[in-house]
Amino acid sequence: MVPQKHRVLLMRDDSKPLYRQIYEHFRAAIAHGQLRPGGRLPSVRRLAQEFATARGTVDAAYALLAGEGYIVARGPAGTIVSPELGGRAIARTAFRLRPTNRIELHAIERPRPFQLGLPSLDMFPRKIWSRLVARQARELSAAEMAYPDPTGFPPLREAVAAYLATSRGINCTWRQVLITNGYQGALGLIAEVLLNRNDKVWLEDPYYPVARTALETAGAKLVSIRVDPEGIRVADGVALARRARLAVVTPSHQSPLGVALSLPRRLALLSWANDTGAFVVEDDYDSEFRYVGRPLPALKSIDCNDRVLYAGSFSKVLFPSLRLGYLVLPKNLVADFARANLHRGYGAATLVQRIVAAFMIQGHFARHVKRMRDLYATRRKALSEALFAVFGERVEVDLKPGGMHLIVRYSNRADDVQLAKLAQDAGLGVEPLSRRAVAHPCERALLLGSQMSTRQTLLICADSSSRRSVHD
Amino acid sequence: MVPQKHRVLLMRDDSKPLYRQIYEHFRAAIAHGQLRPGGRLPSVRRLAQEFATARGTVDAAYALLAGEGYIVARGPAGTIVSPELGGRAIARTAFRLRPTNRIELHAIERPRPFQLGLPSLDMFPRKIWSRLVARQARELSAAEMAYPDPTGFPPLREAVAAYLATSRGINCTWRQVLITNGYQGALGLIAEVLLNRNDKVWLEDPYYPVARTALETAGAKLVSIRVDPEGIRVADGVALARRARLAVVTPSHQSPLGVALSLPRRLALLSWANDTGAFVVEDDYDSEFRYVGRPLPALKSIDCNDRVLYAGSFSKVLFPSLRLGYLVLPKNLVADFARANLHRGYGAATLVQRIVAAFMIQGHFARHVKRMRDLYATRRKALSEALFAVFGERVEVDLKPGGMHLIVRYSNRADDVQLAKLAQDAGLGVEPLSRRAVAHPCERALLLGSQMSTRQTLLICADSSSRRSVHD
Secondary structure: OOOHHHHHHOOOOOOOOHHHHHHHHHHHHHHOOOOOOOOEOOOHHHHHHHOOOOHHHHHHHHHHHHHOOOEEEOHHHOEEEOOOOOOOOOOEEEOOOOOOOOOOOOEEEOOOOOOOOOOOHHHOOHHHHHHHHHHHHHHOOHHHHOOOOOOOOHHHHHHHHHHHHHHHOOOOOHHHEEEEOOHHHHHHHHHHHHOOOOOEEEEEEOOOHHHHHHHHHOOOEEEEEEEEOOEEOHHHHHHHHOOOOEEEEOOOOOOOOOOOOOHHHHHHHHHHHHHHOOEEEEEOOOOOOEOOOOOOOOHHHHOOOOOEEEEEEOOOOOOHHHOOEEEEOOHHHHHHHHHHHHHHOOOOOHHHHHHHHHHHHOOHHHHHHHHHHHHHHHHHHHHHHHHHHHHHHHEEEEOOOEOOEEEEEEOOOOOHHHHHHHHHHOOOOOEEHHHHOOOOOOOOOEEEEOOOOHHHHHHHHHHHHHOOOOOO | OOOHHHHHHOOOOOOOOHHHHHHHHHHHHHHOOOOOOOOEOOOHHHHHHHOOOOHHHHHHHHHHHHHOOOEEEOHHHOEEEOOOOOOOOOOEEEOOOOOOOOOOOOEEEOOOOOOOOOOOHHHOOHHHHHHHHHHHHHHOOHHHHOOOOOOOOHHHHHHHHHHHHHHHOOOOOHHHEEEEOOHHHHHHHHHHHHOOOOOEEEEEEOOOHHHHHHHHHOOOEEEEEEEEOOEEOHHHHHHHHOOOOEEEEOOOOOOOOOOOOOHHHHHHHHHHHHHHOOEEEEEOOOOOOEOOOOOOOOHHHHOOOOOEEEEEEOOOOOOHHHOOEEEEOOHHHHHHHHHHHHHHOOOOOHHHHHHHHHHHHOOHHHHHHHHHHHHHHHHHHHHHHHHHHHHHHHEEEEOOOEOOEEEEEEOOOOOHHHHHHHHHHOOOOOEEOHHHOOOOOOOOOEEEEOOOOHHHHHHHHHHHHHOOOOOO
């Protein structure tokens, strides 16, 4: 039953593991159109039999193909070539439109393995989401099609306030919640409203690149403050730039080091802001994903004098292409921000806000966060074990209690920028830690996103091991 | 069969037309919960019989109620109270969610009659749209859920380029098309990329308020250039501020005067830009709606030296709460704009862009524009006739060949700001023309959006007439 061509091509090639040969064969067959979208693949059992290999080997190859979108398992109906693939399918997905249109289709780059900051898109509850989208589209009223409230769709603002009250201990009214086009846009808005020319801003060192770029673009004068195991060194900030107008921090899980800001530092930061009239931006980008112990309450939850602007995003808990986030504003800044948002024409499509509001209000959001928390815990454990299995004592994985990435240290102190470059050239999303610091020495290590599927992770590790790892 | 309470309340009241009494009675009954969502109303025939009035009178009242969303005609099944209405329904629509959630629902203000710049939302092809949304949501791939292309979703950019080629004579590649969060955001971006501190910008006088606010917010130094029947007086601009960096104009249909920029002026404008290295922003906000003769080609279509940034928006051809627009950029500015968009975190949700792309590519967009063009022609004619029927020679309606609003002049030269204030207090979206000018004298007149339904328009005109018009 296995077509002749499969048999011919799958001659053993000792330079590559067999699963990899199977994978490459089918990928080429699909890309070259020998296997058409919707076409069936041989069953795992049959192919394993044919080649006298373990079913796990074929299983691994199929998992890799499925993970990259080439094939789809249809349960008892077998495995087929993904019907969504167009002709030229290599490492791309195509936007599917009616074949009659004359507009050329475009391929979109797919996310890279280990890419930072990406949620596990393969496990997003697509069915529930699609059903909800369809319903919200039908129910969008004429009033909701007209010009929207520039501060955001009120039901979404309420849903966010309710969520933050229970999950982050933040006590705010829905009127303090401003819906943004994501964190980057939020920082631009903050800079516009709060900063005067030449106002200084504290930024953690090492830093989160998105924050740095957004603040620089907005013209802020950045002061890099060192981060140690207790988080940002507030005393350094006071010594370097006491009159700064703003501090931008990641207290729950410092980006990228993963440390939490200690309570004494939190109090010192708030007290500095209160004494000098400065504000603090709390970027709480992934606090949902803490696997050990209880989540830390937000800095905002102990902010008695309303100095903290709390920033959250749906990019990591839902998905990035929503372009949706929020700010919780001090009460006396609400009017200024609403005006700035209106004048800049900011705002997300009401349909998108309505969908997310319904997703939250109907309880899907909390369930999704819980499922992802369990999944990410499993996946990071698997990745860390796989790294150990392949590299042994040569690497040390820093498993922080939370987060969506791992810091991988290695024994030979090779240049992490160069290592990451090699990994990137091989199509991986690995990043060098030392590049994240500007003003202070920063150790060499690699940053790896840990949200991809376990099976893919294992296979990639096994594969790079069999090809000789880059730092051998 | 007419319930007792209807009979009692509908005693003739000579100070108001009967249709108005019927309308007010049912509106109150719905608002106070005497008629519940889903409850049936008496048939038009029965109610007309009961009160020995023409069926047209009841019909008019029902049309007004339906237009405001209180009731829904169900064909042969009769007319029912809109099932979407919550308890407190007066002049509001509610966001419908599961009754079990504890989050308080919010009302959203509905658009006002004669409001400017609003498309006919009542005639939007909701069924086609909803079906398409559902499908696009299901088909959104994992890659499309990840971080999007900051310049926009490529298939939408292609669809826009193809549309502009056929409908506006603009010859551009899809790479020159940048998707924006609407015109306001686009102007902010333009200001950031093109303007240095103290750079001057020509703006038409009278002006489009959104453009003025966005440019002022971005720190541009505005120079107001007078508009006459041939459009912006380019020679005045050259005399006042030859070294300006930018001119922001509405050549197809000046906002608000409705005049088209003459060909000599177009050539003068382009030649000024070419000579001085300035750029021109062409805001082509409603060129789709031209009722007499052929549409004028865009200024961009005769821009041989790539000095024009063409701005379009989906707010008027689809609906405003999409927050979606586009810019066609000169080729040598594409990279700068892409970088600025990326650094500012701009960008619309990929789902929304995919929906609009599919709507265009599948031909719904062109059909919708054509249907709306016919509809708007009918509606503005009806409004203009109604105004004549009510006010006779006291008003003069300026019917330009295109556009979505009317300029209404009146004989007694009363203060248009005051008149508009009275109209606004009565819940109408009327605006005074004279407020739109800052540097040059501008006549007194009223601006009226002409996209609301004919029936509603007629009723409101009749109603204000029966209550004595404001300028009698």
